[in-house]
Amino acid sequence: MSTVAPAAPTVPRHPAPPRFERPGPGAFAAAVAALAVLAAAIDGVGLSLTHLVEGIPSIGRILERMWPLDLSRLPFIGQALLETFQMALVGTVLGVALSVPLAIAATRSHSPHPLVYLAARGLISVFRTVPDLVWALLFVVAVGLGPFAGTLAIMVDAVGFCGRFFAEAMEEADKGPQEALRALGAGRLGIVFCAVVPASLPSFVNTALFNLEKATRSSVVLGLVGAGGIGIELKVAMDLFSYDLAATIILAVFLLVVLVEQGSALIRRRLM
Amino acid sequence: MSAAAAERRDIPVAVACEPATVDLAAKGLAKSLGGRRILDGVDLHVRRGQAVALIGPNGAGKSTLLRCCLRLVEPEAGSLSLLDQDVMALRAAGLRRLRARVGFVFQRHNLVPRLSALTNVIHGAQARRAGPRVWLQGLAHASVREEAMHCLERVGLCHVARQRVDSLSGGQSQRVAIARALMQRPDFVIADEPVASLDPAAGEEVMELFVDLMRRQRTTLLYTSHNLHHALAYADRLVALRAGKIALDAPANAIDAADLRGFYA
Numbered sequence: 001m002s003t004v005a006p007a008a009p010t011v012p013r014h015p016a017p018p019r020f021e022r023p024g025p026g027a028f029a030a031a032v033a034a035l036a037v038l039a040a041a042i043d044g045v046g047l048s049l050t051h052l053v054e055g056i057p058s059i060g061r062i063l064e065r066m067w068p069l070d071l072s073r074l075p076f077i078g079q080a081l082l083e084t085f086q087m088a089l090v091g092t093v094l095g096v097a098l099s100v101p102l103a104i105a106a107t108r109s110h111s112p113h114p115l116v117y118l119a120a121r122g123l124i125s126v127f128r129t130v131p132d133l134v135w136a137l138l139f140v141v142a143v144g145l146g147p148f149a150g151t152l153a154i155m156v157d158a159v160g161f162c163g164r165f166f167a168e169a170m171e172e173a174d175k176g177p178q179e180a181l182r183a184l185g186a187g188r189l190g191i192v193f194c195a196v197v198p199a200s201l202p203s204f205v206n207t208a209l210f211n212l213e214k215a216t217r218s219s220v221v222l223g224l225v226g227a228g229g230i231g232i233e234l235k236v237a238m239d240l241f242s243y244d245l246a247a248t249i250i251l252a253v254f255l256l257v258v259l260v261e262q263g264s265a266l267i268r269r270r271l272m
Numbered sequence: 273m274s275a276a277a278a279e280r281r282d283i284p285v286a287v288a289c290e291p292a293t294v295d296l297a298a299k300g301l302a303k304s305l306g307g308r309r310i311l312d313g314v315d316l317h318v319r320r321g322q323a324v325a326l327i328g329p330n331g332a333g334k335s336t337l338l339r340c341c342l343r344l345v346e347p348e349a350g351s352l353s354l355l356d357q358d359v360m361a362l363r364a365a366g367l368r369r370l371r372a373r374v375g376f377v378f379q380r381h382n383l384v385p386r387l388s389a390l391t392n393v394i395h396g397a398q399a400r401r402a403g404p405r406v407w408l409q410g411l412a413h414a415s416v417r418e419e420a421m422h423c424l425e426r427v428g429l430c431h432v433a434r435q436r437v438d439s440l441s442g443g444q445s446q447r448v449a450i451a452r453a454l455m456q457r458p459d460f461v462i463a464d465e466p467v468a469s470l471d472p473a474a475g476e477e478v479m480e481l482f483v484d485l486m487r488r489q490r491t492t493l494l495y496t497s498h499n500l501h502h503a504l505a506y507a508d509r510l511v512a513l514r515a516g517k518i519a520l521d522a523p524a525n526a527i528d529a530a531d532l533r534g535f536y537a
Binding site for chain 2: 174176177179180181182183184185186187189190193194195198199201
């Protein structure tokens with residue numbers, strides 16, 4: 001059996017570039033400035049290890065009083081939990097339905113006019129940047145206490161979240177099928193609904209399911225301002241120092257969030 | 273073969289046409305992309321019912337010329353008449369009506385991947401019928417579904433009508449794209465390297481089917497190809513582009529493969 005001698009290593013004519021680039025003066029100044037901002041923020045929030053250590057016994061006492069769980073109000077908690085999920089579901093579905101046309105208007109290539117594009121982008125930005133708790137406060141004033149206000153808050157938040165990601169998914173859709181439809185004389189809507197939306201559908205479903213998970217968590221908090229759901233029960237339990245009841249509610253919320261996350265993961269696997 | 277060589281062999285550098293029989297007439301067509309001249313004063317006439325192969329090396333301007341014909345790429349200068357329409361003067365609605373009469377088959381077939389073969393073929397009726405009834409096969413009118421099935425039948429793919437096109441082979445996908453073009457009931461078909469993405473056997477099969485279908489309905493055909501055999505075997509006329517200019521325009525039966533090697537160097 002003949003053996004082939006390995007080729008002798010040769011020195012390349014051009015050396016490899018350095019492993020790391022030395023930062024320029026601008027990048028160095030930016031890094032120093034970022035560190036200074038972080039240090040000021042740590043100082044601003046009063047970050048203190050001493051206070052944390054001193055607080056541990058209090059946390060221990062609360063945990064001690066959480067056990068055994070108070071199951072006496074379980075049917076009522078179940079009903080409030082169902083209402084929380086219903087708020088998240090309806091708010092997300094309405095938000096997704098409104099997001100699709102708004103997102104089409106917010107894409108550079110499919111918007112009917114540059115002014116419509118700017119208006120749609122602006123609206124999505126406003127919906128996204130104002131926190132859902134603020135929307136809930138506004139809707140409680142507008143439509144009164146209860147789950148309807150919370151649902152509207154979740155819907156607006158969903159439009160801000162989904163509108164942005166739907167628009168980005170549509171901008172990134174494969175241009176080939178769009179060109180083919182343009183070449184055969186399809187109109188703007190035909191191109192959007194026949195080529196762009198089908199290509200973006202996996203991203204739409206993903207975003208909508210993430211929004212449902214997010215909305216389920218949010219709808220717990222929205223209850224704190226009277227916008228329906230289980231949040232208000234949790235607040236009352238904590239205010240009355242009924243930590244055993246509060247623990248039951250927290251566990252119930254945990255279960256709901258896990259169930260929604262697992263359900264959405266299952267749907268994602270089936271559809272993708 | 274260069275223009276000079278063509279003259280030595282008595283091959284015309286440009287084929288003269290009777291205006292009444294011309295489907296496509298381009299004069300002085302010019303286009304630059306990224307500061308580079310892609311088309312540099314192209315004059316081209318295609319007679320009704322003729323099959324013309326456009327050949328030339330990469331970057332010669334073939335695809336740009338095809339796209340300019342439907343203003344998918346806007347020409348910078350020159351005049352263009354297609355199916356008796358002044359293409360450069362058309363506004364959006366008129367341009368849509370013209371595009372509806374011209375089938376365009378792309379190299380990468382450009383089907384909508386997540387949709388069924390039948391829905392993709394139904395899309396070919398978009399310019400004749402607007403609205404959601406030509407967006408999905410489930411919503412389509414019975415007559416549109418029947419016509420689409422007939423188009424699939426002509427390319428031998430009835431059995432995959434319900435299948436998603438991203439599950440089809442390259443050859444099947446290109447045949448669905450041809451069926452979509454047939455659904456347009458086109459008077460003129462443009463094809464940009466229609467079999468370049470296929471293996472040689474599938475490419476041969478699809479090319480034969482494609483040209484046969486076009487000839488049967490006497491549709492004018494303008495296609496590009498990097499395959500000399502496809503250019504010589506299926507076209508009535510060969511037009512060679514080099515650096516954005518027409519370097520050769522001759523009947524296919526007047527030249528052979530050896531003469532054309534220079535255009536792929």
